[in-house]
Amino acid sequence: MNLLLSAPKGHELSEFLFSLPFNLYGKAKKVDGHLCVTRDGMDVYIDGELKEHYNFADYEEYACEQLIGCSMLVGRVDDRSQKCICAFTNDSFIAFAEVCKIINHYLTTGILVEQSDIDEPKCPKCGLPLDGYAECPYCASKIKSFSKLFKRVAPYKGVFLIAILCTVISELLNVVSPYINRILIDDYVRPQDTSHWFGFGVLCASMFVIVVINVILDWANLKASYYVSQNLGQDLRQDVFDKTLELSMSSISKKTAGDLINRVSNDANKLQSFITDNGKNAIVRVFSLVIVSVILFVMNWKLALLTIIPIPFVVLIVKRVYNVIHMYFGRSWRFSNAHSKLLHDALNGIRVVKTCGTEQAEIEKYQVASEKWAKAASKAEIVWNLIWPVSDFMLTIGNYFVIYFGSLMILQKIPAFGTLTLGELIQYTTYVGMLYNPLRWLMQLPRQLADVSVSASKVFEILEEKTDVRDDDNCVDLDIQGDIEFNHVFFGYNVYNPVLKDVTCKIEKGKMYGIVGHSGVGKSTMINLILRLYDVTQGSVTIDGVDIRRISQKSLRSQVGVVLQETYLFEGTVLDNITYAKPDATFDEIVQAAKIARAHEFITKLPDGYNTRVGNKGYTLSGGERQRIAIARAILHDPKIIILDEATASLDTETERMIQEGLNELCKGRTTIAIAHRLSTLSNADSLIVLDKGRLAETGTHDQLMRQKGVYYSLVMAQRKTTKMKAVNPPPKPVPAN
Amino acid sequence: MDKETLLEEKFEIDRLTILDCSKLKFYKDSANFISLDYNGESYFNVRLTRLIPFYSKTTYISVAYDNADNEFREIGVIKDMAELSEEQYKLVDEYLEYKYFMPEITKVYSIKDNNRGFIFVDIMTTAGRKTICVRDWYSNFRMLSEKLLYAADVDGNKYFCPDIEALDRKSLQILEIFV
Numbered sequence: 012m013n014l015l016l017s018a019p020k021g022h023e024l025s026e027f028l029f030s031l032p033f034n035l036y037g038k039a040k041k042v043d044g045h046l047c048v049t050r051d052g053m054d055v056y057i058d059g060e061l062k063e064h065y066n067f068a069d070y071e072e073y074a075c076e077q078l079i080g081c082s083m084l085v086g087r088v089d090d091r092s093q094k095c096i097c098a099f100t101n102d103s104f105i106a107f108a109e110v111c112k113i114i115n116h117y118l119t120t121g122i123l124v125e126q127s128d129i130d131e132p133k134c135p136k137c138g139l140p141l142d143g144y145a146e147c148p149y150c151a152s153k154i155k156s157f158s159k160l161f162k163r164v165a166p167y168k169g170v171f172l173i174a175i176l177c178t179v180i181s182e183l184l185n186v187v188s189p190y191i192n193r194i195l196i197d198d199y200v201r202p203q204d205t206s207h208w209f210g211f212g213v214l215c216a217s218m219f220v221i222v223v224i225n226v227i228l229d230w231a232n233l234k235a236s237y238y239v240s241q242n243l244g245q246d247l248r249q250d251v252f253d254k255t256l257e258l259s260m261s262s263i264s265k266k267t268a269g270d271l272i273n274r275v276s277n278d279a280n281k282l283q284s285f286i287t288d289n290g291k292n293a294i295v296r297v298f299s300l301v302i303v304s305v306i307l308f309v310m311n312w313k314l315a316l317l318t319i320i321p322i323p324f325v326v327l328i329v330k331r332v333y334n335v336i337h338m339y340f341g342r343s344w345r346f347s348n349a350h351s352k353l354l355h356d357a358l359n360g361i362r363v364v365k366t367c368g369t370e371q372a373e374i375e376k377y378q379v380a381s382e383k384w385a386k387a388a389s390k391a392e393i394v395w396n397l398i399w400p401v402s403d404f405m406l407t408i409g410n411y412f413v414i415y416f417g418s419l420m421i422l423q424k425i426p427a428f429g430t431l432t433l434g435e436l437i438q439y440t441t442y443v444g445m446l447y448n449p450l451r452w453l454m455q456l457p458r459q460l461a462d463v464s465v466s467a468s469k470v471f472e473i474l475e476e477k478t479d480v481r482d483d484d485n486c487v488d489l490d491i492q493g494d495i496e497f498n499h500v501f502f503g504y505n506v507y508n509p510v511l512k513d514v515t516c517k518i519e520k521g522k523m524y525g526i527v528g529h530s531g532v533g534k535s536t537m538i539n540l541i542l543r544l545y546d547v548t549q550g551s552v553t554i555d556g557v558d559i560r561r562i563s564q565k566s567l568r569s570q571v572g573v574v575l576q577e578t579y580l581f582e583g584t585v586l587d588n589i590t591y592a593k594p595d596a597t598f599d600e601i602v603q604a605a606k607i608a609r610a611h612e613f614i615t616k617l618p619d620g621y622n623t624r625v626g627n628k629g630y631t632l633s634g635g636e637r638q639r640i641a642i643a644r645a646i647l648h649d650p651k652i653i654i655l656d657e658a659t660a661s662l663d664t665e666t667e668r669m670i671q672e673g674l675n676e677l678c679k680g681r682t683t684i685a686i687a688h689r690l691s692t693l694s695n696a697d698s699l700i701v702l703d704k705g706r707l708a709e710t711g712t713h714d715q716l717m718r719q720k721g722v723y724y725s726l727v728m729a730q731r732k733t734t735k736m737k738a739v740n741p742p743p744k745p746v747p748a749n
Numbered sequence: 750m751d752k753e754t755l756l757e758e759k760f761e762i763d764r765l766t767i768l769d770c771s772k773l774k775f776y777k778d779s780a781n782f783i784s785l786d787y788n789g790e791s792y793f794n795v796r797l798t799r800l801i802p803f804y805s806k807t808t809y810i811s812v813a814y815d816n817a818d819n820e821f822r823e824i825g826v827i828k829d830m831a832e833l834s835e836e837q838y839k840l841v842d843e844y845l846e847y848k849y850f851m852p853e854i855t856k857v858y859s860i861k862d863n864n865r866g867f868i869f870v871d872i873m874t875t876a877g878r879k880t881i882c883v884r885d886w887y888s889n890f891r892m893l894s895e896k897l898l899y900a901a902d903v904d905g906n907k908y909f910c911p912d913i914e915a916l917d918r919k920s921l922q923i924l925e926i927f928v
Binding site: 081098729 | 802849
């Protein structure tokens with residue numbers, strides 16, 4: 012990322028390591044300011060004049076704070092002393108945050124990095140946000156994307172060729188039909204001599220044969236196209252899905268689940284239909300445009316010019332008109348959407364509406380939304396009906412020229428244009444008509460091409476992305492014993508915002524450790540690092556003395572069992588869900604695991620026992636039941652390391668007690684790492700790791716830490732206070748009436 | 750902890766405390782953040798929040814701070830800033846203008862839709878002319894009431910127009926298609 016953007020007035024960029032413009036200072040007033048970083052510290056310039064100088068060591072930490080409408084760079088000595096160095100609108104946030112990261116790195120390591128290693132957040136060409144894409148999907152080379160796309164047809168090129176051939180032959184036959192029509196009119200309909208019935212019969216038969224051949228070709232074309240389209244779509248979807256699951260969590264978390272689903276289904280489908288529909292059509296339509304144009308020019312170049320000359324102007328006008336129509340229909344669609352949302356709200360929340368007695372207010376709101384939609388829809392229809400006939404007339408205006416001048420030629424009123432027979436004129440006008448279909452299609456093509464090229468670049472980006480958490484060439488399959496060590500670990504999901512800072516601790520095998528601290532302090536992050544969902548930024552995590560990056564991911568994860576706060580049950584039966592991590596388990600093992608997890612009892616009470624369907628559309632299980640299935644899943648998995656991430660947080664105390672029995676069985680003899688907001692849950696832990704602001708604050712048993720009266724002590728006290736407050740919270744006293 | 754303190758805590762959380770503006774003494778500390786003396790207590794680096802930022806800039810201002818455990822503590826709410834002294838009003842207003850830096854749209858020159866969910870809006874604002882890029886514009890460029898237009902660009906900057914009907918005719922015509 013470029014952090015040397017512009018220099019203050021009267022200065023050169025070469026004077027600074029980084030120089031970023033900022034636009035707010037003092038009393039939130041617009042200024043022309045610059046924050047310039049040199050080896051000696053930071054300088055704040057306003058209108059080219061040096062206002063402040065800061066040494067790096069003036070503050071312990073630098074951070075970017077996002078306010079509501081702008082952000083500021085602050086320097087902090089501790090939590091209670093900080094200073095705003097400069098402020099800026101949010102478009103500069105990432106650049107300033109990167110500078111903060113670099114300076115903080117200097118403060119901890121003494122190394123001043125002179126080059127930022129993160130990607131540009133925005134496309135330098137179009138300014139649109141890149142959102143984790145390496146290349147802007149809107150500016151990516153369309154030719155490159157399309158060539159990659161067409162390469163995927165290669166396995167089906169034979170069938171695809173058949174489809175193209177069928178369409179080309181069919182188009183050629185369509186060109187022959189007007190010619191036969193012309194002979195029919197000129198030689199058999201118009202002349203007085205009606206003795207040549209044989210010729211007439213041959214022509215009729217030819218027309219019939221053409222129709223039959225066309226039907227056969229259409230059938231073959233459809234079959235071949237369908238075959239290619241389905242296979243191509245399947246290949247694409249499968250590849251994108253495979254690749255998505257291969258990617259690291261840091262790559263995946265840059266994209267939302269919705270975005271990934273879109274890429275697997277919508278984008279892949281769009282490419283599928285484009286290749287087989289538009290891809291083939293493009294070849295055929297361009298081909299027919301050329302053939303028809305050549306025929307028109309050969310038949311009469313003057314009439315052909317009359318047809319073609321207005322087309323570019325008309326296309327330009329019609330395209331603008333289309334945009335206007337598109338906008339009006341878009342507006343109507345938005346109002347229809349707002350109307351649906353309101354309907355959805357009112358009907359889903361009907362109990363609330365009834366209990367609050369707000370039926371009339373909802374009726375009025377609905378009336379307004381409905382009226383707005385009706386007005387917008389009728390306006391769009393009016394615009395459409397006013398514009399469309401005129402624009403279509405304009406597009407086909409050449410045809411009227413041809414009819415007018417062609418008729419004059421038949422009547423031999425314009426000798427300069429030559430003569431024409433009635434049959435020739437009809438043949439000619441049919442060809443002119445054939446010119447407009449590909450033309451209309453071509454007008455829509457740029458929009459479709461742009462749309463598809465975006466989908467193509469999104470899909471290919473996933474297919475070509477290299478996962479950043481990958482197995483080392485010399486990785487080993489380790490038989491894990493369960494000793495885990497964090498050695499000076501630094502890590503942040505965003506590089507400029509470290510979550511864990513210099514964490515060093517040891518987790519001994521077979522013991523239970525609790526990780527505690529405030530929300531967002533880095534507890535789950537430690538677990539993510541043990542699972543190697545992410546790689547550390549600095550330092551190392553080792554298991555049994557082996558750096559986790561040297562252990563194959565499959566071997567590592569097959570020996571770590573996880574029970575999360577919310578257990579996700581996949582679509583399927585209870586049995587499927589328990590055996591998810593070990594599909595080859597015997598039924599005896601499964602029941603044994605369910606019994607240890609205290610799940611067997613409720614499963615036997617389910618209507619179909621272990622075959623009861625659960626998941627989205629299946630039987631609804633309570634939170635406690637879901638957790639017990641997760642525990643059974645983990646027991647069956649037989650891991651060496653157990654991770655309990657707020658496993659009982661969403662359960663009531665009674666259910667927690669029942670689950671605890673299952674958990675105790677699960678953890679026996681295994682290294683267990685538990686995170687729990689409710690500190691009482693960790694009372695039986697052998698040791699506690701206390702995190703504070705991303706750093707390791709203290710470690711020890713509950714009793715030791717309580718005696719220390721440090722961070723853990725205050726956490727326990729704060730929690731006790733809250734519990735007591737809940738307990739003493741009395742009902743409000745009635746106010747005596749005067 | 751005695752019963753009295755517990756009740757005091759409960760009072761803070763459960764009730765809307767309207768602050769007595771005559772007793773509020775805001776001041777800027779050495780680091781330019783706002784601190785407060787109120788009822789004999791000193792609060793360092795208080796957080797001022799407009800509770801209804803789109804409807805009112807100067808009424809219902811929450812005054813809060815984070816305690817040593819980083820927990821949110823609300824001292825109370827200023828019902829109307831007009832009750833503050835001129836000097837105090839200025840101090841609070843300056844802070845809020847900073848926090849809620851949100852240029853007002855005064856003219857709309859053009860709106861271009863790239864048909865991929867983004868619009869580019871060329872506007873004149875109280876902070877100068879700018880072309881803003883709005884993503885997912887059905888959500889980020891919309892009317893919050895009959896008259897109030899709200900826009901948030903891809904960078905997280907926010908813009909508003911308190912009354913679109915007060916804009917010139919051409920701006921209104923351009924806006925009408927999109928809102």
